[in-house]
Amino acid sequence: MRLLVSALAFSVFAGSSLYAQYMISAHSGVVHYVEGKAYLNDTLVEPKFGKFPEIRENQELRTEEGRAEVLLTPGVFLRMSENSSIRMLSTRLTDTRVEILTGSAMVECDDSPKDNAVTLLYKRTSMLLVKHGLYRLDANQARLQVYDGESIVKSESGALTLKSGKRTTLAGPLTAENFDRRQGDELYLWSSQRSSYLAKANVASAMALRDSGSYSGAPSGNWSWNPMFGMFAFVPSSGTLYSSFGGSFWSPYTVGDYNNGYYYGAGRSSYSRGMSSYAASSGSQVGFANGAGRTSGGGGYSAPSTGGMSSGVHAGGGAVGRGAGAGRGR
DSSP: OOOSOSOEEEEEOTTSSOEEEEEOOOOSOEEEEEEEEEEETTEEOOOBTTBOOBOOTTOEEEEEEEEEEEEOSTTEEEEEOTTOEEEEEEEETTEEEEEEEESEEEEEESOOOTTOOEEEEETTEEEEEOSSEEEEEETTTTEEEEEESEEEEEETTEEEEEETTEEEESSSSOOOEEOOTTOOOHHHHHHHHHHHHHHHHHHHHHHHHHHHTOOOOOTTOEEEEETTTTEEEEEOSSSEEEOTTSOEEEOTTTGGGGGGTOOTTSSOBSSHHHHHHHHHHHOEEEOOSSSOOEEESOSSOEEEEETTEEEEOOGGGTTOSOBTTOSOOO
C-alpha cells in the first residue's frame, strides 16, 4: 500500500531497537488510526501494522460505531467522532480542503506554516484555519467552535474572523459568540488522549533522529515512522511546539530539554482544571489496541497499546487544556 513518502532516511536509536524513518509528506489524507468501524468509500478500513490507507481526492471516509484520525499537513490531525463522514476535496499540502458531511470533527493544528493551508468546508461555507490551535465543526448542529487559534469563515452571508473562545452558526448569518471551552465530550477527551500519545511518540522519534546525526529539517516539519508506537510521529523542523492540549512536540535540536524536566503537561495548561473535573466525573475509559472497542466505568483514558508497548495518561491529571505558550518555544 502506497504511503505518503517522498524522501526517507534511516537512523538507529542508541541503546534500543527503536528506529525512526524520516519522511516528507507528499500530500494530506492518510488514515492514521481507526477505532471500531470506519469505511473508505464502501470499503471497511482494516488496521494493519505499518500500513495506512490514503483518502484520495473526492473519496469519503465515514465512521459508524467508531472513530478515526487522519493526517493532514505535517503537525495537523483531523479526528472524527462516531457516525461522522468527510470528503477530501484536495490533498495538496498548499491547499488541503476537507468537507465535513455529517457528525463531528476536531482538528488539532500543532504547526501552521505559511506555505501550507487547511480549509474545512460545510455546505457553502469555508473555514480557513490560519493559526496554530484547536477547532471543532459539528455538522448536525451547523456550528464551528474555535477552542484556540483563528479561523477565517466565509459564507453567502459574509465573512467573519473567529478567534479563540468563539463559535458561530453556519446555518445563517455569521455571528461570533462566546462558549465555555472547559466543557467537553467524548470526542474532546479522545482527541486529548490521542494528542498525549502523539507527544510521547514525538520524544522517541526526535531522540532517534538527533542521535542518528542525519536529520535535516524542512520548513514545515516532518513525519517520522515510529514502529515502537506503530504510528507516524510529528517532528518539528526546529524549536519546540506546544499543542492546545498542553503537550510538547520537540525537534531533534531541542529534545534534550525533555530530559531536563521540560516535558508534557509541565504547567502549560491554561484551562485544564475544568476539563480535568469533567474527565474525573465522566468515569469513561477507552481502549486502543489496533481498533479495540470502548469500555466504560474506568477512571480516565487509557493510552493506546501497539507493538507491545502501552502507556497511560489520566485525563484528570492536568493533561487536558490549551497550551498557554502555543507556538515555537525555541
